[in-house]
Amino acid sequence: MFPKGFNAGGIEAGISKKKAKKDIAVFYSQLPAQCAAMFTNNLVKAAPVALSRKHIEIVPHVRAIVANSGCANACTGKQGLRDAERMCEITADRWGVSTEEVLVASTGVIGQFLPMAKIDSGITGLIHAMRAKKGDPNAAAAAILTTDTKVKVAQAKISAGGKNVTIWGCAKGSGMIHPDLGFPHATMLAFILTDAAIELALLEEALAVAADNSFNCISVDGDTSTNDSVFILANGAAGNRLISRPGSDLAAFSVALQKVCLELSKKIVLDGEGATKLAEIEVRGASDDSDARKIASVIATSPLVKTALFGNDANWGRILAACGRAGVPFEPQNVSINIGGMTVAENGMAKKFSEKRAKRLLSKKEVHIVVDLHKGTGRGVYYTCDFSFDYVKINASYRS
């Protein structure tokens, strides 16, 4: 299930000296595509982020996105900007489109320059192969990975305006994951392609809502990257009646896009560096949704909670202590905590529970934790993973 009018591929250009893997991806649209994108709110923004923002402002349509792993092209000054621009130029030239119609994304080590000779021959070889045959979306999805252990792809199909519309997306994690995405435009990267015909303003709004309820409520390590980016290209190749106003078509599209974003987000967390499980932290009964989400975020980023999750330890005291430092008022003596369907604390105190059962519930691949403040109707969710020996192992030696 891949949207019409798109081509995607990946190739190994040898960017990282230490790891043999595909490292350049190209996403190409046969038709001019509407593009909405969201970029990191980190004050330190990588060169490709700065350049993609600029291109989106200049041109009404996008034709291609080129992405590399192995080097983030961040903190690289003017040369970094020139290198990012050159990636767009090469891609544009090989497809016969203009440089500004090409966007760029990078992920990997910060503070190193891109090996431009390898990148040039990599892009050239890849596009040559994509022109010759249909391309390979899974190869593109593989090429954007760094410490990820799995390719992350999600898709959805809806019927809109009398036609089948497809949404396909791929994403990468798996460290420095706590995206904070802002318009107009996470090292989370996500590339979403759809053959829907949809007006830009509606596409942007649909992406903003979907990202806010997916990419923006996940955390692997609480660190926000310099390179986080989410792109969606909509090329209209499905031939549906243009989605130009609120209605059932827009609703169906928005729900499907949200589903794709959430599936990619959960896959990022579950494949977080060293992660052995996915925890859905749900806070209920807060004064409002914003308070609930703030508390869920603090729990989701607490090293003590995350190591307890790794140890399958129903240490609800650490959860409650994390709530207490979120800067949100609530009554500790009213709080109940439920882990995997079993209440472990009530009225802010321990409730007798089977430690054996708790261990069993916590050792599942997905754990649902509910903290109820019993105050209002606010609700918020954060997705996180556990903190394992492997997280330390991966990150104590990532760069060198």
Place this chain on the structure above:
Amino acid sequence: MFPKGFNAGGIEAGISKKKAKKDIAVFYSQLPAQCAAMFTNNLVKAAPVALSRKHIEIVPHVRAIVANSGCANACTGKQGLRDAERMCEITADRWGVSTEEVLVASTGVIGQFLPMAKIDSGITGLIHAMRAKKGDPNAAAAAILTTDTKVKVAQAKISAGGKNVTIWGCAKGSGMIHPDLGFPHATMLAFILTDAAIELALLEEALAVAADNSFNCISVDGDTSTNDSVFILANGAAGNRLISRPGSDLAAFSVALQKVCLELSKKIVLDGEGATKLAEIEVRGASDDSDARKIASVIATSPLVKTALFGNDANWGRILAACGRAGVPFEPQNVSINIGGMTVAENGMAKKFSEKRAKRLLSKKEVHIVVDLHKGTGRGVYYTCDFSFDYVKINASYRS
């Protein structure tokens, strides 16, 4: 070097079923002592914190502090409050003082009740022994430890008002360490004893300033405890002229107190759970001190920075990325980063440096990292430790 008119001791009461160690400490002043104390700002406050706050408000002087490790008596409701009160009662009764003149502190697992029979006989046996002989401050310092591997004691001697004045303090870490102490009154615990004669308001101010530049700028894991508490007792036994206004005596006292607090703070960090080193994160050139400290705090709590420290990896890109999400405006292209005396980044970009030398500098027991924003004159420091395999090991199995 122990202040006059004080007695301190520790005993094993068997509070934890899993670990044989001293677990009850008593600090006793032969004279009524002025007491300043600071407690956690976490909304979830343990029973001993609530009770000590109440006692300090009721009585003008304090005679004793009783403390236990192995059980935090937090999230224990009304029974927890009764148990904390009973600890004060037993201590008061054995010394022949009133219950309100006794403060209490606990540290250990959250959500469990204190084993009161053991605590009763422990306190009784300890005070009996302290009355018979001089006590043992180091035993008190040992009894408050949980996952700490070392006793933490610091002291200072000054001359004030014609007399020798001694300040002695002990503290415990070593997880859930990111104190956020507030007046009127953070599971860091510190007990400071001094034989100085000093007015309460000045003692409180000296403690507030000292704590703000020591306990409040350390982080082991970014988690703020429900039980953090710092106490200082000043009993006047040195016989110095009462320190009742600003001047050289107050200045000397304040400097000495700050020195004791900072030494205890650094010992807490260096003995942080799984820590192999102490890192002093100094941010210079910010708009103001508050901005500098905010950035230093974000760097000090970044798991990616802390795992890189463990791996002796001069990964300055992670440091700069952490700066960028602190919510403080600065120009990334002006930032320089220095690790252990060696500049690794300048103008927001990599500077050529010897990786071998960087590894050597980073493998020291204490590492000084300076981030200069080159914007203003604001300066702030945070002390942190690295994130090791042992941190995960300790915390994946702490409760069970």
